[in-house]
Amino acid sequence: MWLRFRGGVQPLPMSAFDQQTAEQGYQVEALAKKFLKRKVETEYPAGTTISFEATQTDGNYESRIDALVHDNQHNTYDLYEIKSSTAVHSHHKYDVTFQYLVAKASLPVNKVFMVHVNGEYRRQGELDLQQLFTVVDMKYHIDKKIDEVYQLRSEAWNVLNLPEMPLEAHCVKPKTCSFPSICFPDLPQYSIYDLSRATEKQLRDLSDLNITLLRDIPEGFTTNFKQKLQIQTTRTQQSIIDTAAITHELERLEFPLYFLDYETFGPALPMYDNYAPYQMITNQFSIHVVRHPEDQPEQFEHYEYIATQPTDPSTEIATQLCEVIGETGTIIVWNKGFECGRNTELGILCPQFADQLQSINDRTYDLMEIFSNGFYADHRFLGSASIKKVLPVLCPELSYKELEIGDGTTAMTKWYEMVHGNLSDTEKAKIKADLLKYCKLDTWAMIAIWQKVKGLS
Secondary structure, eight states: OHHHHTSOOOOOOOOHHHHHHHHHHHHHHHHHHHHHHHHHHHHSOTTOEEEEEEEEEETTEEEEEEEEEEETTTTEEEEEEEOSSSSOOHHHHHHHHHHHHHHHTTSOEEEEEEEEEOTTOOOOSSOOHHHHEEEEEOHHHHHHHHHHHHHHHHHHHHHHTOSSOOGGGOOSOTTTOSOHHHHSTTOOTTBGGGSTTOOHHHHHHHHHTTOOBGGGOOTTSOOOHHHHHHHHHHHHTSOEEOHHHHHHHHTTOOSSEEEEEEEEEOOSSOOSTTOOTTOOEEEEEEEEEEOSTTOOGGGOEEEEEEOOSSSOOHHHHHHHHHHHSOSSSEEEESSHHHHHHHHHHHHHHOGGGHHHHHHHHHTEEETTHHHHTTSEEOGGGTTOOOHHHHHHHHOTTOOSTTSSSOSHHHHHHHHHHHHHSOOOHHHHHHHHHHHHHHHHHHHHHHHHHHHHHHTTO
């Protein structure tokens, strides 16, 4: 806040994914306003008015209220705050309480509500706004927070008026910091901020000890096994490999092996029938198949699918998936919860494939667990088990850096742009080719990593 208003410094620009998330928020807000207009017409006395983005002030504090409803008969006001989430989160309670405090300084406020998306809603035909939104009376939350928010807003005003930047209070998340060059200047490689699953308390404790490097974290600082393993491999600059555990894991695999990866898109507003808000649309897959243990890379098979039409792709993707994956053999993925979750959803959307998709889930093995369970640790993973961190260490000959689309969030936005954007056929063809390359590399990367760890046993 100080940097934005006193330091004259602009934060880092929003990513394409963040921009799309914001755009979805605007879409939710537009529909919520329609919903509230109807609510005022049907539930409030005649003559009640509603205004949007109403600005209220209370001395040094200002708030822009999403919807302000004036009951002219009783001369009272109801406040409505619109959120695109599917629940009331902690920060929403502070937000709404602050708005209430500002508004009640000059208005006879009756009630305060939050309008959010109903996560249980399933689309059938046109969006049903009465079912899409949930209205929550925030009185209980405001009563719990009001004294704290009084104090916090006073502290915020004091911070804003400090003559110098309060750097000691900056965040502990340089990867998502809006001002990393100021808050984390010259951050060294393998810093304490790379510590796996580090708590804010841990990072602030280390900062108070003037410890910046992972290797300098003292013995006994943490009892977490994965953190201790990461610190040890950083100190020695050597990999720590439990070959017996890896061998045991790989012995569980049954040929043929199907290396599977999905790409998805999760819109705030369900785009197709039977989908819920934020439910993932599985729109693409890549499958590499290794039939026999002695097969060479040139014998591996590859299958792929990508949805290119603005209609629900669930039936087509389930059909093709079940045609490729047989009734026996292990399906290998990276992050089992994600792929299995998509299969479960596909089974609900396409019940004719439910049994086959459940069989696929039952036979799925998560290759990531070799790294997330600490059977293979390396300081160069930076405390992560992401394939984007593991691949450059184990298979440096493979890289996402040369791809036009090199990460999942970009793949999401580009797929939506390809299918629903106003693009030329040439532009759509380019995005399609880039998406296929990206997804194919994901499954080929799993094969390469599997071969590397298999060679250790």
